[in-house]
Amino acid sequence: MTQRVVRAGWLAVFGAVLAVPVAVRLATSGPLPLWNQLADVTGLLALSGLVCAAVLPSRVRSLTRAFGIEDILDVHRFLGMSAAVLVLLHLASVVAMNPAQVALLDPALNGPPAKAASVATAALVMLVVLAVARRRLEQRYEVWRWIHVLLAVTTLVGSALHVLLLNHLVNVPALWTIFVLLAVAVTGVLAHRWLWRTLLDPSTEFVVAEVRRESSTVTTVSLAARNGYDEDSWDFAPGQFAWLRLTRSVTAEEHPFTIASSPHLPGRVEFTIRNAGDFTRGINRLRPGQPVWVDGPHGSFTSDVSSVEGVVMISGGVGITPMMSMVRAAADRRDPRPHRLVVVARNRDDVLFRDELGWLRNELDLEVTEVLRRPHPGWDGHTGEINVGLLTTVLGSEHEPAQLDYFLCGPPGLIHDTLEALDALGVPEHRVHTEQFDMA
Numbered sequence: 001m002t003q004r005v006v007r008a009g010w011l012a013v014f015g016a017v018l019a020v021p022v023a024v025r026l027a028t029s030g031p032l033p034l035w036n037q038l039a040d041v042t043g044l045l046a047l048s049g050l051v052c053a054a055v056l057p058s059r060v061r062s063l064t065r066a067f068g069i070e071d072i073l074d075v076h077r078f079l080g081m082s083a084a085v086l087v088l089l090h091l092a093s094v095v096a097m098n099p100a101q102v103a104l105l106d107p108a109l110n111g112p113p114a115k116a117a118s119v120a121t122a123a124l125v126m127l128v129v130l131a132v133a134r135r136r137l138e139q140r141y142e143v144w145r146w147i148h149v150l151l152a153v154t155t156l157v158g159s160a161l162h163v164l165l166l167n168h169l170v171n172v173p174a175l176w177t178i179f180v181l182l183a184v185a186v187t188g189v190l191a192h193r194w195l196w197r198t199l200l201d202p203s204t205e206f207v208v209a210e211v212r213r214e215s216s217t218v219t220t221v222s223l224a225a226r227n228g229y230d231e232d233s234w235d236f237a238p239g240q241f242a243w244l245r246l247t248r249s250v251t252a253e254e255h256p257f258t259i260a261s262s263p264h265l266p267g268r269v270e271f272t273i274r275n276a277g278d279f280t281r282g283i284n285r286l287r288p289g290q291p292v293w294v295d296g297p298h299g300s301f302t303s304d305v306s307s308v309e310g311v312v313m314i315s316g317g318v319g320i321t322p323m324m325s326m327v328r329a330a331a332d333r334r335d336p337r338p339h340r341l342v343v344v345a346r347n348r349d350d351v352l353f354r355d356e357l358g359w360l361r362n363e364l365d366l367e368v369t370e371v372l373r374r375p376h377p378g379w380d381g382h383t384g385e386i387n388v389g390l391l392t393t394v395l396g397s398e399h400e401p402a403q404l405d406y407f408l409c410g411p412p413g414l415i416h417d418t419l420e421a422l423d424a425l426g427v428p429e430h431r432v433h434t435e436q437f438d439m440a
Contacts, residue, residue, distance in 0.1 A: 003300070007066040017182065018048045024174045035097035039090055040169070046086035047159055051182050053079040054156060058193040061298060068300035070435055077131055084128045087121055113165040120158025127151045142253050156186070197295055198250050202227050203234070208290045209268060214352050218318060219284045220260065220272045223292055234297070236263055237304040238329035239322040239407065242296020244271065246282055255279055259297060260321040262328035269294070272352070274318040301407065301435035303330070308405040310338040312394070314386060314418050316410025317345065320352055323407065331363040339366045340394050344386065344414055346373055369394050386417045388424050401425040408434045
């Protein structure tokens with residue numbers, strides 16, 4: 001099944017979740033005053049939006065492969081904020097329908113349905129505030145994530161109780177059936193994410209086969225599946241990523257890392273990781289035979305796209321890891337397409353995999369351009385930022401820029417400079433691929 005078909009299928013599912021409850025309500029309600037209809041429509045849209053927002057980041061692999069983690073998180077945030085706006089419009093419609101219902105805002109006068117709605121609304125507002133202010137907050141990622149998860153669960157449960165206790169829409173048999181189906185679907189997705197994949201799925205358990213130092217700050221950990229390598233469950237595409245955990249627990253800390261190895265490396269999957277905190281230092285201390293749990297593969301950042309005629313990869317620092325997966329896979333497959341790799345580093349010693357890249361040049365049409373951010377004594381190569389002149393040199397006269405695909409991974413400044421240069425060269429947006437994990 002092609003990714004286009006999978007993408008269309010998911011879009012149809014989410015479109016149905018958003019549209020069908022409203023359509024059924026309008027078809028079964030008969031003539032109603034405007035404010036009554038608005039109250040029902042905004043409430044149903046808010047509920048459907050929350051359902052979609054809960055499913056999107058739940059690491060369904062076909063979903064992350066079809067859309068990529070960046071787009072999924074962007075839509076997740078949009079739906080969450082839209083749901084908050086719809087809840088406020090729903091409340092305004094309820095009050096406009098009957099001004100006396102403004103008393104619902106007084107907790108002392110609230111009945112159970114209104115209390116459930118108040119709790120859900122308060123949790124949703126806090127979710128939005130947390131999302132908007134996440135860049136300014138100084139909490140650790142894990143603290144941020146768990147607050148987010150708890151508020152999201154509170155919002156969903158409170159919203160469901162409000163609909164159930166209100167005993168209004170659930171009296172419509174078709175809507176009751178839809179609510180049950182949505183509840184089963186959300187429960188199933190969340191159970192798969194938090195119980196099956198986290199605690200029970202045997203395919204997630206790996207053992208450390210080897211730990212290699214690539215530099216003073218970068219380590220490669222090579223993993224083998226505990227129960228034997230299963231190509232069906234670990235059929236990843238070059239450039240995809242996975243979440244790693246060092247203990248098997250729902251509350252265990254986990255972080256996303258790009259897979260650096262080729263999909264054709266027998267029985268192994270490898271991650272090259274920069275030591276940048278307690279979690280990565282823990283990975284650096286791993287020893288052969290220790291267990292590690294891997295949730296993946298995920299993502300759409302991959303050169304396995306039929307439209308790709310040639311690959312240009314631009315990386316900064318440890319952002320070279322997905323590019324290594326791509327060129328290693330290309331060498332294993334005897335890929336005839338041109339591959340151009342631009343490696344940006346602080347100094348020459350920070351360029352990873354230099355020896356291997358030299359060998360890979362003999363295995364496929366690969367050219368590597370090293371760029372240092374600042375001039376260094378004895379260095380006569382490229383220095384400075386990524387710009388039109390540099391990319392023109394990399395591409396040469398034999399390649400039309402708009403006919404190639406570009407894969408970007410590195411610091412935000414590098415991505416910004418590269419996007420500006422590609423735009424100046426007339427490269428269409430659909431030819432440019434990036435993927436940032438953010439707070440996923």
